[in-house]
Amino acid sequence: MAKCDVCGQQENMPYECRHCGGTHCGEHRLPENHGCSGLHDWNDPKGVFNSGFDDSVNSSAEASTTEKIASKLPFDTGSSGVLGYFRGNMTYTLLALMWLTMAAQFLAYSIGGRELHETLFTLSTANPTYVWTWVTSVFAHSPFFIIGAQGPEGSIFHIVFNSIVIFFFGPLVERYIGSRDFAILFVVSGVLAGIGQVGLASLLGEPSSVLGASGAALAIIGVVTILNPDLRVYLFFVLAMPIWVLAAGTVAISMLFIVLGSPGAGGIAHGAHLVGLLIGLAYGEYLKRTRNFRVPSQIQMGGGGGPGGPGGPGRGRGPF
Incomplete structure (x- = not known):
């Protein structure tokens, strides 16, 4: 539970302003609604702060270069359009990049075969x-599309x-x-997980290769x-358990394969999984010590009024 800095209302899932760092309820989450100190830093003679939620508000008479480009696109770039799902939702943006990268992998393999694919992505x-x-x-x-791929390498379930x-x-x-810190967490944990896998395999004198966001996912x-x-x-979607059991089981399985087998036993990057999870645990501990919040007792997903457009993180219809 956290208290709104404006009205004092207790909130299970408060909003933290990216401009002033304050904690607010849904009614006061916008900078305009809580007297955000960032308003004083905004160079606008009319005193209007462009929060990004209202497309009718411009910070100046001249639209930014990005806005000019967006206005010329043949589809709605506002919060009610397709791109509304990605505004303020870094999770969806990263997911889109993953699937676009899969398309690029297929293109690279079609042009240059396995060699070009591995040079660019592995x-x-x-x-x-x-x-x-x-x-x-x-x-x-x-790359499940590579002819002759076997095991995890030949399965679309990896990205799914x-x-x-x-x-x-x-x-x-x-x-x-x-969103900014989430993107940093995702990329940094993914990179360190991959380097950890390759480094561990090198120390053991074993060949190994890494593909995928598993390290970043486990950091989350x-x-x-x-x-x-x-x-x-x-x-x-069947076996109910506390998330700590899932995390502990992942650590145990990864350690078992690394000690008794190899970091890449079964075509799975166990070393990357372990490194990614440990990074997430360490970062979570840092957040717990420096910020006053808790996640809810269950995950709510579904349609609703989350930030960044319809379907964003927000109220849900049912628990996962």
């Missing part, structure tokens, strides 16, 4: 100095499973730490685990 012990793959490998996933985890848990974390799980370890989740 972080491995064979090419650790290809620094661009440190990032591209986070958004890329198992990661998308499900990020879709359900991402908005919950993003709401509390903000780690954050939620620390903030509310008793949050009830459903493994494979």
